[in-house]
Amino acid sequence: MSENTPASGTHAAARxxxxxxxxxxxxxxxxxxxxxxxQWKQQDGGLSVRDRIEQVYSKEGFDSIDETDLHGRFRWWGLYTQRKPGIDGGRTAQLEAHELEDKYFMLRVRIDSGQLTTEQLRVIAGISRDxxxxxxxxxxxxxFQLHWIEVENVPEIWKRLEAVGLETTEACGDxxxxxxxxxVAGIAADELIDATPIxxxxxxxxxxxxxxxxxxxKFKSAITGHPSQDVVHEINDLAFVAVEHPEFGVGFDLWxxxxxxxxxxxxxxxGVWVSPDRVADVWYGVCSLFRDYGFRRMRNKARLKFLLADWGPExxxxxxxxxxxxxxxxxGPSIPMAxxxxxxxxxxxxxxxxxxxGVTPVVGRVSGTILGQLADLLEKYGSTRLRTTAHQKLVLLDIEEKDVEAIIAELDEIGLAARPSDFRRATIxxxxxxxxxxxxxDTKNTATKAVHTLEKTLADVKxxxxxxxxxxxxxxSCARIQIADIGLKGQLLPDGNGGMEPGFQVHLGGGLASKDREEAGLGRTVRGLKVTAANLDSYVxxxxxxxxxxxxxxxxxxEWAHRAEEEALQ
Structure with missing residues (x-):
């Protein structure tokens, strides 16, 4: 079937x-x-652009790239143009895409289920450095996201990634x-089922x-067999969460x-139970249903959540x-408390x-150098496996008990903490x-400063x-502000002198289901509650x-944030 064909088979017959x-x-x-x-997706779909990247754009350079390819189809291969340095936030909504963008790309490496080998990690590290x-x-x-990528180097990057079983295919796009x-699939002693083969x-x-x-x-999906429910299932288009059926045994609750x-x-x-052998078919069914029934007229109403709101679960x-x-x-039964x-x-x-x-960098920021050091460190202690998480963290596998303290000490030296402060652990x-x-x-630098400051100023609060x-x-909300205890949405605020300064709208009391919270809930906003970036540390x-x-x-x-008087939250 052609990629440009709008639909397939009986599931998508045009009416x-x-x-x-x-x-x-x-x-x-x-x-x-x-x-x-x-229109352009039907005329020439996103997957087709790879050949042009390899045969034309990588040889003729950035200025040769067709505009629709650049701002559309490139995403199907994990590529977005990045922001040109020096353009302040006040101009974000004023400039066109071509005025905001640089001639460099963000490249997203797709790592389904977060599973990596040290060999793969070393390749990513090398691409980052080179x-x-x-x-x-x-x-x-x-x-993993890398920056400053030039189109001339994309074919070589793909070659290196694919040689070790990695890809950027459909890392972005519709x-x-x-x-x-x-x-911890296949690793944790308390998991219900290993979903890796699925x-x-x-x-x-x-x-x-x-x-x-x-x-x-875009269509985001998640599958977990672990009782911590560690894949943020409540905010995915489709999620399968392990649950034990009283008659059929362990399978999945469908969200x-x-x-x-x-x-x-x-x-x-x-309200259904999905047996492990049917998960792939159900995943495909939901994805196909979204393709055929999803709203396409307005892009801001085109996610699956809008269709569900219109139809209802029944x-x-x-x-x-x-x-x-x-x-x-x-x-099927509902999942128990995480x-x-x-x-x-x-x-x-x-x-x-x-x-x-499990170790944490500061707000997900690492480097090719750090990743290379991590690969060396793991192999030094006899491990060749690690995982990424849905919380900007890394999980290192297969460590012998006698080596635990030694490797933790060496991890600290390269900026990865296994025993982080609460704020380093819980800030993204x-x-x-x-x-x-x-x-x-700015977010990464602002968050890093906040973590280091709060580690000191709140050291006495247990x-x-x-x-x-x-x-x-x-x-x-790429950083999921509505489901954080304290979520901060970037905006510009009056500086008191006729100008504007970076700041945030504040969301309080959001969160996903956890061992301390039976159900997920969105954060509360208080009218007029905003904080400047300069005062973020003191507000928190x-x-x-x-x-x-x-x-x-x-x-x-x-719980406190949702019941507290507004005065207490200022």
Whole structure:
């Protein structure tokens, strides 16, 4: 089937458009494209651009790149132009893309389920040093992002990655993006099921498949078999979370329609139990349903969460089972309350008697040099495996008990902490104005400064659990601000002298399900509650101290933040 074909088989037969305003749903309204983005995707899909990158653009340089390829199809191969240095946040919304962008790219390396070998890590490190000015970030989608990539070097980068089983295929774009998986799959003694074979099967069958390469928008999915529920399932378009059925045994609870950005919505259960051997088919069914029924007329309404809000879970299940699956799914139990903390920081025993160690850089920022040192360090202690997490962390596997303390000491020397402070552990940040064309404020440096300051100013406050601090450079919530204890959305604020300065709108009391929280919930906003970047440290210190003084015994920060008077949150 051609990549440019709008749909496939009986699932996507075009129908006459309905009366009234079309939502651009292929199986309802027909497949005629209703906006420029949908037009070019049908004319020449995103997967096709790889050949032009290899044969034309890498040889003729940045200025030879077709504009639609540059701002559209390149994403299907993990490439976005990065922000030109020196453009302040006040101009983000004033300039066109070509005025904001530099002639360099962010490159996203796709790492489904976060599983890496030291050989693969060393290749990523080498690419960072050779082509990316030694940049590297661990993302909250288990990817690595590199910067300063020139189009001339992309074919060589692909060659190196693919030689060790890595890729950038569909790392971005209107496609099935990386499938999150438990960082301790197949390792943890307390996991219910190892979902690794399932994720590998889905990736092999469907990633790069032209039939799924033109979705209404991005499609994020996750699968975990660990009781900590460590893949942020509530904010994915599709998620499978391990649960034990009283009759059928261990399988998965199915969640759909989660997502944040400017219209946050938590995923909902469909109330079904999915056996391990059906997960790939159900994943494909939901993805195909989204392709065929997702809203395409307006891109800001094109995520799966808007379709679920329109249909509700009962209709969604009925359409899935009758049009996309070969048999109905049995009703299933809901997942129990999460056990443990899903970032896996610290030292934990594996099922084989060895140990895994979760470590954190500061807000996901590493480098090619650090990654190379980490590969050397792991191999020095007899390990060749590690994992990325959905919390900008790394998990190192297969450490002998006798080596645990020695490797922790050496990890500290390269900036990776296995016993971090609460704020280093629980703070994440998006890319921010340093590289992102959408950003308004700095995030990584601001967050790093906040972590180091709060480690000192709040050293006397002993909290029962870490307070999460998420810092985002724009409204799009790549750093998941609505589900943090303290979430900060970047914006410009009056400086009192007629100008503007970087600052943040504050969200308080959000969070995902955890051992301390039965259900996920979005943060609270207080009218007029904003903080400048310069005063961020002092604001967080003030509100944390107020919580420490006012909270009832055992009360979480989120519980307190939602009941507290507005005065206490200022």
């Amino acid at each position: 006459p458009p309905r009366e009234g305003r079309s939502n651009g749903q292929w199986k309802v309204d027909g497949t005629e494209p209703l906006n420029e983005n949908e 082509f990316g000015r030694d940049t590297a970030d661990v993302t909250d989608r288990q990817n 496609v099935p993006r990386i499938i999150l998986g438990s960082p 994720i590998r099967d889905i990736v092999k069958k469907y990633i790069g498949d032209p039939e799924l390469a033109n979705l209404p928008r 759909v329609g989660g997502g944040l950005s400017t219209a946050p919505r938590l995923a909902e259960r469909l 209709k969604f299940r009925q359409i899935l089972e009758t049009e996309y699956l070969d048999a109905p799914l049995p009703d 056990k443990g903390i899903g970032d896996h920081i610290g030292v934990h025993k594996q099922k084989d008697g060895k140990f895994y160690i 940040a998006c890319t921010g104005i340093e590289y992102c064309k959408l950003a308004i404020v 909290l029962e659990r870490p307070i999460s601090l998420h810092i985002n450079g724009c409204p799009n 210190e003030r509100v944390v101290r107020r919580y420490d003084e006012d909270a009832a015994e055992g009360e979480t920060f989120a």
